[in-house]
Amino acid sequence: MPLTRQDAEQLLEQLYATAEVLGSEIKPAAASLMIRDLKDRERGEVEQALARCRSELSGRLTLAAILERMASSDDHLTPNEAWAKALESQDENATVVWTDEIAKAMGAASPVLELGDKVGARMAFIAAYEREVSATKARGDKPRWWPTLGDSKELRKEAIDEAIKQGRLESPKVEHLLPAPTRPEDEPGYDPEKRAKVIAHLRDLLNHNDEAARQRRQEEVERFEKRRQEVLEQAEKHMAGVRS
Template sequence: MLADHEQDRLVELLVVTAEVIGDQLRPTTAAYMVGDLSCYPLAQLERALGACRRELKGRLSLAAVLERIDDGHPAPNEAWAVAIQAADERNTVVWTTLTQQAWNTALPLVQAGDKIAARQAFLETYTRLVKEARAARLPASYAPSLGFDLTSRNAALTDAVSKGLLAHDQVSDHLQLTAATPAFNPVALLAGKVEASPGANPKIRARLEELARELAA
């Protein structure tokens, strides 16, 4: 919830933004809009109103501001570009729950070979779901859909964790572990020699060298 001074600042921003795009917004109207917007951080609202000043012409509405708040929901075409990757079961896809729901609507059309109709169905469903989520002040929630290609799965999940879309705990069970490097040279051991591998840490290397001296004695 915005503090009182932040709400006053938001009223000013709303009035100024309306003037910039050729609209007029009375302070009382702006105050009512603040009541619907004050659950968002002021920094997010400032960015959203900046986008309104660049993109809108003629009228500033509450819906226009809400549409431009960065709540994590991808734009419809961006969501479709992610969803269509799930048509190939080899792919691991990291998407929002709303993207997944809209994809479930489009999937039968994709399977029937009509990607044009599938895309239209997806966009209509996704737009409606995002509108409902924003009305309920629900931010985006991400989840993985695992494909059977292990290499691409690892890359997709690692990338999602690095971008903050998923927590490491969510995907740790699905990430491939890098094989551990042996502390000794197994080929040399077959010849009766104890040699440390290049990646061995100094403590292990010293112990292996001591063991080699003992065997030589």
Template sequence: MSTFEMNDQQVAGLAAAICATAEAMGQEMNPGTAAIMAEDLCAYPVQVVKAALKACRFEVKGKLAMADILQRVQVADGRPGKDEAWSIAMTTNDEFETVVLTDEILLALAAAKPVLDAGDKVGARMAFNSAYERLVGQAREDNKHVNWHVSVGFDANRRTQAITKAVQMQRIPHERGQLYLADLSVAPVTEDGRAVVALLTGDVTRPSPKLREKLAAVKDSMLAMRHASAEEKTEMRIQAANELADRRALLIQQAEQLEARRAAQ
């Protein structure tokens, strides 16, 4: 359930804002109707609802309706659209990538996996979109906050990039991003910790020799792949395929656990 609850004064102010918005759109609204709409919207943050009303004034043609407000309020919850969600889901195919994804993406990917494994990518996308839209709709109806979490890849550099991007997009809090980076051993919480934080803040700092050694090891492994013989590359690809299968199995296990928790609620 949502942790947002407007107080009586805020609900009254919102009702007045709804009346004013309707008037600005050339519509007379009964104060009682506005009060009911405000009560229905009181589970959302005040600023989000006010932003939705402003968007309605610029975008909606005709009379103001509850559906117009609610649509814009729900989009502000931070859940990506189905096309972006599918793109995020497909990033999990690369075991070197660290992926930041939502509960709904994880569950929809699990639903589409049998079709994807059969080699039908078009059908898999359709199955994913259908499941994702249903899950997002249900989550929004239940006023559940978006939950972003991290699926860790093998490339340390990409871990830093993915988590830094998630922080910049406000998908995970700054403090949580620092903890992820420390827990993933991308940087210890000393001089290297400051080097990682610099990625988030833009400050200039130098990583320790140990961290530079780790980054050099990643580059060496990439060079080794380039210069490997055909037989060695085949072995590397087999190993990568096995690791990808393990990662997909873990994602499916996480999805099943999440589904079980949802069913138990």
């Protein structure tokens, strides 16, 4: 929820107090600008960031220092995680869900990677990625996740579904990217006559199994009835012998 007027006034006082704790001074115009740049943030998130600044900083209070200590700044992947994600994009079949920062850093590293220097490409990527992430944090922006589509429909669905679960993509906005459900007639080598024969065969098997089960139940009933008759006959013979 964006800051209310009351939130802004109270956070302004906390800005002054935090700067004072750090042994520096902040001018009213600069403090007002900082509050304006933070207006779309949650008040609690800003207060937690200021608390971290008071305990971690040893110099002047800056907007960048506040933004870097917000919970939302952790939405970015670490450089090594981002590099692993970028390498996935080298597989033409793979669909990769990445951020602007990863894509731009990969653009800087690709020429080195094409020369076969994977170590140098990684170094170039990490340096570029850290610059891009720092610039994004300084603007107060969150990472924007988006998919780069590969050739494999199966891998595409898997990657997009996982990104939706992680909250990186919104389902309504990416539904059109998912492959449509396949129908039997769309599959390569589809033969309607062969399919009809297979279905008929399965139906015959099911009917046969049903008939076999019915036959077994009938035989069990007949065996039970036969045994019941034998027991009754034995009982009658026994009673006849007792009477005689």
